[in-house]
Amino acid sequence: MTHETDPTRTAAERVLRAVLVERAADVTPPADLEARVRRHNQVRRRLLVAGAAAAAVLVAGGLPAGLTLVRADAPPARPEPSPSPAPSCPPVSGLPATATPTPASPRPRQTGVRGSLAGDSALVDAVLAVGRAALGAELDRAAEDRQLDNGTVRVRLVERAGAGVVALVTGADRTGRWQAGQWVVREGGRLRAAGILNGFQGPVRDQRLSGRFFAGEDPLVIDTVPVCGQRYGVVLAPPDATAELTPPPAIAPDGQLVHPPAGRLALARGLAVVPLRGPGEFQLAVTRDAELVGYTTFRSSEAWPSPAGWPADELARAVREAAGEVDPELAERVADVNRRWVARTTADKVTGLRMVWGGRLRNGEPVLLSALTLSSGAQSIVAGRGHRQGGASTIIGNFHRAGPLEDTVFAWRDHDYVIVVALRAARAEVVQPSGAVLPVPLTEGGGSVVVPNRAFTLVRAYAADGSLLGRQPAGNGGPLFTR
Amino acid sequence: MDQESEADFHDFVVARSPALLATAYLLTGDRHRAEDLLQSALAKALRHWSRIREHGTAEPYVRRILVNEHRSWWRSRRNREVLVAEPPERAAPDDDPARFSDRDAVWRALQQLAPRTRAVLVLRYWEDRSEAETAQLLDCSVGTVKSLASRGLRRLAGVLDEGRPAARVREGGAR
Numbered sequence: 251m252t253h254e255t256d257p258t259r260t261a262a263e264r265v266l267r268a269v270l271v272e273r274a275a276d277v278t279p280p281a282d283l284e285a286r287v288r289r290h291n292q293v294r295r296r297l298l299v300a301g302a303a304a305a306a307v308l309v310a311g312g313l314p315a316g317l318t319l320v321r322a323d324a325p326p327a328r329p330e331p332s333p334s335p336a337p338s339c340p341p342v343s344g345l346p347a348t349a350t351p352t353p354a355s356p357r358p359r360q361t362g363v364r365g366s367l368a369g370d371s372a373l374v375d376a377v378l379a380v381g382r383a384a385l386g387a388e389l390d391r392a393a394e395d396r397q398l399d400n401g402t403v404r405v406r407l408v409e410r411a412g413a414g415v416v417a418l419v420t421g422a423d424r425t426g427r428w429q430a431g432q433w434v435v436r437e438g439g440r441l442r443a444a445g446i447l448n449g450f451q452g453p454v455r456d457q458r459l460s461g462r463f464f465a466g467e468d469p470l471v472i473d474t475v476p477v478c479g480q481r482y483g484v485v486l487a488p489p490d491a492t493a494e495l496t497p498p499p500a501i502a503p504d505g506q507l508v509h510p511p512a513g514r515l516a517l518a519r520g521l522a523v524v525p526l527r528g529p530g531e532f533q534l535a536v537t538r539d540a541e542l543v544g545y546t547t548f549r550s551s552e553a554w555p556s557p558a559g560w561p562a563d564e565l566a567r568a569v570r571e572a573a574g575e576v577d578p579e580l581a582e583r584v585a586d587v588n589r590r591w592v593a594r595t596t597a598d599k600v601t602g603l604r605m606v607w608g609g610r611l612r613n614g615e616p617v618l619l620s621a622l623t624l625s626s627g628a629q630s631i632v633a634g635r636g637h638r639q640g641g642a643s644t645i646i647g648n649f650h651r652a653g654p655l656e657d658t659v660f661a662w663r664d665h666d667y668v669i670v671v672a673l674r675a676a677r678a679e680v681v682q683p684s685g686a687v688l689p690v691p692l693t694e695g696g697g698s699v700v701v702p703n704r705a706f707t708l709v710r711a712y713a714a715d716g717s718l719l720g721r722q723p724a725g726n727g728g729p730l731f732t733r
Numbered sequence: 734m735d736q737e738s739e740a741d742f743h744d745f746v747v748a749r750s751p752a753l754l755a756t757a758y759l760l761t762g763d764r765h766r767a768e769d770l771l772q773s774a775l776a777k778a779l780r781h782w783s784r785i786r787e788h789g790t791a792e793p794y795v796r797r798i799l800v801n802e803h804r805s806w807w808r809s810r811r812n813r814e815v816l817v818a819e820p821p822e823r824a825a826p827d828d829d830p831a832r833f834s835d836r837d838a839v840w841r842a843l844q845q846l847a848p849r850t851r852a853v854l855v856l857r858y859w860e861d862r863s864e865a866e867t868a869q870l871l872d873c874s875v876g877t878v879k880s881l882a883s884r885g886l887r888r889l890a891g892v893l894d895e896g897r898p899a900a901r902v903r904e905g906g907a908r
Contacts, residue, residue, distance in 0.1 A: 262839075262890035263858065269839045270859040274755035277764055279771070284746045287775040460769065645751075706748075725748055 275643030280531075281595055282499070282507055289545075362467065364486065364521045365409030365417075373415070376441055378405050381419025381432040384443035388430065389423060399424045406469055407486055409523045411435070411477040416444075416484060416523055418471060420464040429464045435477045444475055461485075461536075461546045472534055472546045480525050483534065483548045487520040491538040498530020498597045501628045505649035505733055507596075509533075529593035549594060560585050560603060568605040568620075573673055573694040576608030577616035580642055584620045584634030587644045591630060598624040606631075606655055607671045607696035611664075614638065617698065619660055619671045619730075627652025631730055635664050647730030659720035660731045661709035663701070668724045671696040672711035675719055681708040742782050745791050746775060753795060759855045760803045762844040774798040800852055800870050842892040846885050849873075853881040854889075 280286070360374050367373055386398045403421040410416075415436035422429045433444040447462050457463040461472025471486040485493050494512040502508045512535070515522050526532065526548055536544035565585060569576045585603055592600055602623035610616055616636045621629040631647035645662055659678075660671040670678045673695035680688045683705050690699045690709070701707055706725040713719050722732060750771065757767035757774075778785060778795045785791050843851055852871060856862040857878075864882075868875045 260886065260890065262886045262893055265836060265839050265893060266843075266854060266886070266889055267858050269836045269843070270759055270855065272836065273840060274759055274859060277751075277754050277758040277767060279746075279750040279754045280768060283750055283768075283772065283775070284743060286772050287746070287779055291776050291779055456773075460773075723748075729747055 272637075272643070275645075278591070278644075278646035281648055285507075286547075360405045363405050363408060364519050365407040365523075366518075367408040367410065367415060370408070373436075374405050374408055377408055377417040377434045378403065378419060380434045380441045380443055381405065381417070382421065384432045384434070384446065385419065385421045385430055388432075388446050389428070397424050398422075399426070402426075402465075406431075406471070407484075407521055409484075409521060411475070411482045411523050412480055412525065414438075414477040416475050416477050416482060418484070418486060420469060420471075422465065431462070431464045431469075431471050431473075433473070433475045435475060437478050444477075447471065447473060458543050459545055461534075461544045470536065470544050472536065472544055474526060474548050481549075483522075483524050483526050483532070485515065485517065485520075485522045485534065485536065485544075487517060487536045487544060488538055489520040491517065491520055491536050491543065493517055493522065493534060493536045495524075496533040496535075498528070498532060498595070501596050501598050501624050501626055501630075501649050503626045503628055503652040505628045505651045507649075528597050530597040531595060560589075564603055568603045569608075572605035572618070573607040574609045574618075574696050575693075576605045576618050577610075577636055580616045580618055580634055580636040581605050581608070581620070583636075583642050584618060584632055584644055585622070587634070587646075588620050588622045588630055588632040591632060591646050592622055592624065596624070598626065601625055604629075604655075606660075607673065607694065609669075609693055609696050609698065611635070611667050611669075611698050612700055617664070617667075617669050619696070621650065621655060624649075629655065631660070633660070633662055633664075633669070633730055645730065648733070650731065651733065657719065658731050659709065659711045659722045661722040661724040662730050663707065663724045666700050666702045667698045668701045668707055668709065669696070669698040670709050670711065670722075670724075672719055674713055675711035676714040678709060678711040680724070681710065683707070738783050738786055741786055742779055749792055749795075750775070753792075753799065756796065756855065756860060757799055757803070759859055760799065760848075760852055762851075770799060770802055773802055797870055800856070801872075803848060803852060838892045839889050842889050846888060850881045850885040853878055854885045857882055 359371075360378060363374055382398070382400070382403045385403065389398055399422050403419060406418040406420055408415060408417040417434040417436075419432045419434060420430065421432070431447040433446070434441055435444040436442075447464070454463060458470045461470060463470040468488045469486055470488065470491075471484070474481050474483050476482075483495075487493060493515040495515045496512040497510050499507040499509045512533075515524065515534070530549075532548040534544075534546055534548060535542055560582065565578070565582055568585070569578050569581050572581075585605075589600060592598070600622050604621045604623070606619040606621050608616065608618035615638055617634065619631065619633050621631050623629050629650040629652070631650050633645045633647060634642055635644075636642045643664070645664070647660070647662070650658065656673040658672070659675070662669055668680050668690070670680075670690045670692070672678055672692075675692060675695055678690040678692055678697065680690055680699055680701055682688065682701060688699050688701065690697045706723065709722045709724050711719040711721075720732070722730075753774070754767055754771050757770045758764060761767045761770060774795050777798050778791065781794075782791075785794050843854065846854070849871065853867055856867040856870060857864070862870065864875050864878045868878045871878065
């Protein structure tokens with residue numbers, strides 16, 4: 251009996267379970283997770299920085315607009331300080347905005363503030379007031395017995411961000427255990443608290459490495475902040491640090507990610523505020539004394555495209571040409587998830603949409619397999635399932651090499667179901683851990699079978715002449731295919 | 734690390750990272766943070782992989798790191814503007830609006846719970862951990878798990894009760 255139907259459970263428990271199942275299906279590990287993990291450890295071992303500065307080059311032709319990259323052998327450009335007030339930008343609708351507050355009482359003069367607007371004491375005071383209030387509110391919201399230590403609250407930077415201003419205020423609670431960085435932005439002449447980097451004291455090295463070290467004279471903060479509808483990457487590092495930005499990877503014809511060389515990011519006293527444009531994931535590394543001290547990944551707003559949907563005729567064609575029977579509603583949704591997954595990962599263009607196969611599970615719910623072709627010919631594979639109770643879940647299957655999908659055996663588990671798509675297969679079977687073999691009824695190269703208990707299974711698909719087309723493990727969340 | 738261990742770690746990441754990321758996401762409520770959390774946990778595991786592999790305890794080890802890091806390091810209270818990777822699920826024609834309203838409300842309420850309470854609910858209702866297992870993972874007593882689960886569920890039940898009239902109004906308005 252499942253949680254959803256167990257009558258001994260309360261309504262809250264049943265809804266909670268449904269929510270957790272539904273939301274859990276919304277996330278998929280990044281394609282380069284393992285690479286990131288290994289890189290993370292390389293960082294710890296101080297291996298990554300060897301020759302990093304010398305390797306910095308301009309990224310020929312691949313430089314996203316708005317990013318300031320300079321040659322490693324050239325002195326980093328510094329933003330020109332300007333005594334004039336920052337220009338305004340139209341207020342962004344829907345965002346809470348507060349009028350620039352006038353400090354109620356004299357505040358200690360802020361020292362060590364970085365950024366071209368650090369000399370604007372009225373602005374710095376106003377930023378301090380907004381930031382301090384937001385930090386205090388965050389502690390109140392946490393409903394834990396903590397109080398902000400006003401003595402720790404500092405304005406760290408005030409810098410232009412396009413037509414607006416971005417600022418960072420840091421502070422800690424009285425125990426010193428809770429430390430946070432509060433973003434404050436000015437849009438259309440009004441200041442507002444934009445978001446908080448909320449953390450707890452931990453190993454300094456780890457905090458720095460993740461770009462969230464707020465204490466002391468040498469904070470290290472790396473984050474993205476939206477200002478006037480544009481997302482900016484902000485780096486606040488020790489003044490003698492250097493930073494390198496790696497543009498999003500391309501997807502090679504064999505489906506592998508190819509990372510372009512990193513370019514050096516101009517820091518002014520350790521500070522850079524750069525607009526992030528274009529899809530894909532940027533990687534930023536901060537080094538100091540030949541040691542990598544901070545690392546994070548950035549995405550611009552374009553890496554999260556709005557669900558504008560596919561042209562109806564293109565979607566209809568893909569549904570029409572699919573093997574099996576594709577549910578159009580599910581197809582639209584899965585195609586959109588696939589498109590956004592690609593945009594999160596790479597700046598490569600999508601050149602084609604294919605619904606590979608569609609069918610229905612024994613309970614009547616639709617399932618399908620989709621493929622987006624990228625400019626290199628590689629294909630982004632995403633599977634989806636529509637749920638009777640509403641919504642859909644998707645499983646992202648990484649990038650398939652360029653070429654036909656007909657010879658690939660795709661298999662995945664979705665709760666109690668194992669779904670198989672092998673377009674050239676005449677028959678397929680699921681081998682259970684016990685050794686028992688279950689045939690998978692195929693319709694036009696795809697089908698599903700119930701295998702309870704979420705057991706790890708092996709799928710085998712055979713051609714009409716009995717030869718083995720391929721084998722594919724189908725566990726909980728494993729890959730959809732073998733590259 | 735020898736080649737076999739390298740391959741073993743690769744297989745583990747491929748096979749288990751989706752499930753571990755799901756848990757991390759449910760713990761943190763934030764996709765980016767969940768990825769950070771999982772990356773950090775896997776990095777720690779990788780450093781001790783040969784030993785972990787010997788003992789055959791990879792998944793419990795990584796899961797424990799996930800939970801502990803969530804509790805002690807970056808508790809997910811990042812009140813920033815959240816970029817939504819995927820927009821809210823669009824309702825299919827046969828969707829019950831009240832049910833959708835409930836789910837959204839419960840998800841939001843879950844984000845507002847204290848990290849440890851949320852961890853208890855995730856471990857109990859997503860991972861199907863027993864109270865004893867949950868207590869072990871969270872390094873607390875079974876009584877604490879019971880108490881936190883009860884408190885958390887009460888909060889969620891309260892949200893559901895609050896949501897009923899609104900959902901009915903919406904249903905009525907749609908006719």
